Amino acid sequence: MFSEAAKKELQEIRLRYPNARAALLPALYVAQREFGWLSPDAYETVSDLLGVPKAIARGVGTFYAMYKHKPAGRNIVQLCTNVSCMILGAERLVDFLKNKYGLEPGGTTQDERFSLVIMECIGACGTAPAMLVNDDFYENLTENYIEEILQRYK
Amino acid sequence: MEKILLKNIENPNSTDINEYIKAGGYTSLPKAIGMVPKDVTEEVKKAGLRGRGGAGFPVAMKWTFASADPKFPKYLLCNADEGEPGTFKDRPILEKNPHLLIEGMAISGHALSAEYGYIYLRGEYPAAKHILEKAISQAYDKGFLGDNIAGKGVKFHLAVHQGAGAYICGEETALIESLEGDKGQPRIKPPFPVNVGVFAKPTVVNNVETLSNLPYLIAVGGEAYSKIGSPDCPGPKIYCVSGHVEKPGVYELPMGTILRDIIYTHCGGIKGGRKLKAVIPGGISTPVLPPDKIDCPMDFVNMPKHGSMLGSGAVIVMDETVCLVKVCYRALRFFEHESCGKCTPCREGTGWLRKILGRIEKGEGMDGDIDLLLSISGNMLGKTFCPLGDGAASVVQNFIKHFRPEFEDHIRSKTCTVAG
Numbered sequence: 225m226f227s228e229a230a231k232k233e234l235q236e237i238r239l240r241y242p243n244a245r246a247a248l249l250p251a252l253y254v255a256q257r258e259f260g261w262l263s264p265d266a267y268e269t270v271s272d273l274l275g276v277p278k279a280i281a282r283g284v285g286t287f288y289a290m291y292k293h294k295p296a297g298r299n300i301v302q303l304c305t306n307v308s309c310m311i312l313g314a315e316r317l318v319d320f321l322k323n324k325y326g327l328e329p330g331g332t333t334q335d336e337r338f339s340l341v342i343m344e345c346i347g348a349c350g351t352a353p354a355m356l357v358n359d360d361f362y363e364n365l366t367e368n369y370i371e372e373i374l375q376r377y378k
Numbered sequence: 379m380e381k382i383l384l385k386n387i388e389n390p391n392s393t394d395i396n397e398y399i400k401a402g403g404y405t406s407l408p409k410a411i412g413m414v415p416k417d418v419t420e421e422v423k424k425a426g427l428r429g430r431g432g433a434g435f436p437v438a439m440k441w442t443f444a445s446a447d448p449k450f451p452k453y454l455l456c457n458a459d460e461g462e463p464g465t466f467k468d469r470p471i472l473e474k475n476p477h478l479l480i481e482g483m484a485i486s487g488h489a490l491s492a493e494y495g496y497i498y499l500r501g502e503y504p505a506a507k508h509i510l511e512k513a514i515s516q517a518y519d520k521g522f523l524g525d526n527i528a529g530k531g532v533k534f535h536l537a538v539h540q541g542a543g544a545y546i547c548g549e550e551t552a553l554i555e556s557l558e559g560d561k562g563q564p565r566i567k568p569p570f571p572v573n574v575g576v577f578a579k580p581t582v583v584n585n586v587e588t589l590s591n592l593p594y595l596i597a598v599g600g601e602a603y604s605k606i607g608s609p610d611c612p613g614p615k616i617y618c619v620s621g622h623v624e625k626p627g628v629y630e631l632p633m634g635t636i637l638r639d640i641i642y643t644h645c646g647g648i649k650g651g652r653k654l655k656a657v658i659p660g661g662i663s664t665p666v667l668p669p670d671k672i673d674c675p676m677d678f679v680n681m682p683k684h685g686s687m688l689g690s691g692a693v694i695v696m697d698e699t700v701c702l703v704k705v706c707y708r709a710l711r712f713f714e715h716e717s718c719g720k721c722t723p724c725r726e727g728t729g730w731l732r733k734i735l736g737r738i739e740k741g742e743g744m745d746g747d748i749d750l751l752l753s754i755s756g757n758m759l760g761k762t763f764c765p766l767g768d769g770a771a772s773v774v775q776n777f778i779k780h781f782r783p784e785f786e787d788h789i790r791s792k793t794c795t796v797a798g
Binding site: 246247248283284287289290291305306308310312346347348361 | 503577628
């Protein structure tokens with residue numbers, strides 16, 4: 225179930241659109257925040273609150289890369305490896321995360337502190353290589369800098 | 379050239395409405411509202427403004443089609459789904475100059491008699507979401523959005539709609555599907571969005587940079603605006619340069635600046651004095667150019683004459699240490715991941731191209747693989763539902779066209795002799 229605050233937030237979101245279906249993407253974001261990932265319960269709650277069939281909600285949700293369909297770590301490391309980042313060393317950073325933290329692309333550390341998602345361009349090409357940790361941008365990455373950044377996330 | 383789109387972004391409080399007003403902002407909106415809508419469109423036509431999202435479609439023409447449709451309400455959508463690899467030109471506007479975009483959208487809303495607008499913002503820009511929402515709320519408080527803009531009874535409402543990580547939603551009909559709460563799969567055209575767009579109503583989709591040109595364009599008038607940049611394609615352009623240059627970043631320059639000057643004059647040349655090997659001039663989907671083909675004016679009209687496209691103006695510079703087979707493989711891994719799966723040539727073709735490039739890259743390429751790549755990509759070109767598949771096919775064809783010996787060498791040597 226959604227918290228009362230989340231229900232209220234969803235009602236406000238709903239008012240921005242002429243129909244309930246258009247509120248589906250933002251509703252899935254709210255659900256992901258509330259449940260931690262888009263579990264079957266999360267889909268059921270969104271479906272009931274918006275009056276959108278469950279199969280449609282799930283079909284739409286699974287199309288998009290930023291909705292999570294398994295439990296994730298407390299912090300999401302989103303590292304770009306597309307061309308501009310790749311030619312400036314992003315692959316070395318993927319190896320570093322694997323060797324230093326046991327963090328594989330698509331995987332989560334054993335202590336559930338970090339999950340790693342490989343991104344397809346995050347619009348920070350001029351300061352490559354770059355990543356997002358949760359909602360925070362980090363640019364001009366090196367192995368040492370990543371180590372320093374990740375210490376801030378518990 | 380004075381900064382128009384990136385004006386005041388060094389000001390740490392540039393996102394605040396009072397700072398924007400202090401720098402002369404929100405004066406073009408009342409001016410536009412004082413004009414009849416079709417006169418606003420006429421100024422845009424005189425200016426020769428073309429869409430900055432990649433296709434370069436004349437803005438006034440799109441607006442005229444939507445205005446001519448009798449259905450109401452009409453919608454204005456801002457395409458802020460900046461996802462073309464190499465592109466980071468809209469991000470500084472969204473994060474540092476949000477009121478420029480909001481004012482541009484309100485001006486466009488008036489020209490179109492559109493009462494509702496949405497900014498379709500990519501999910502990967504979470505900071506921009508908070509900045510835009512705060513800026514929108516400030517604009518409502520000051521009466522620049524709402525039911526009675528500038529006290530003239532003009533109505534325009536604006537909200538942010540956050541995407542969720544799908545490159546294809548930058549295609550305008552996929553964007554519309556996504557805004558309606560569906561998978562981002564492109565629609566067949568016609569009907570065009572200007573007639574049957576979001577919620578089945580006339581809809582204009584314009585890029586962030588395009589809309590951000592409007593406050594200045596209205597302030598100086600279409601004719602004065604048309605004197606900036608290329609005569610064929612006027613206005614300022616944000617070029618975003620990444621890769622092996624001394625000073626990568628965003629550069630606001632007159633449209634039509636020569637690619638070589640962007641790299642060597644503005645960006646300080648190739649990093650560490652190394653040799654240039656290849657340039658992708660307009661985002662990963664645009665044809666790659668070898669070093670002897672970069673004396674081309676970077677605009678929508680001239681780039682096709684020089685064998686490439688302006689695209690998003692995202693210049694990716696690669697020096698002699700880069701393995702181009704690997705770059706081509708990485709590009710196809712991207713296209714395969716982002717293909718929406720709706721049409722067969724793209725869904726299957728991107729996967730096969732990626733697999734063959736992958737084996738060449740790993741040193742397991744076979745004789746005939748290059749011809750196979752050309753044959754598969756040739757079967758995709760012009761046969762896919764939307765430009766994503768064409769982009770993927772043309773990337774492969776152009777890398778082979780200009781750098782075939784490197785692909786051959788990979789197959790023959792069973793290893794990479796460039797990057798090891």
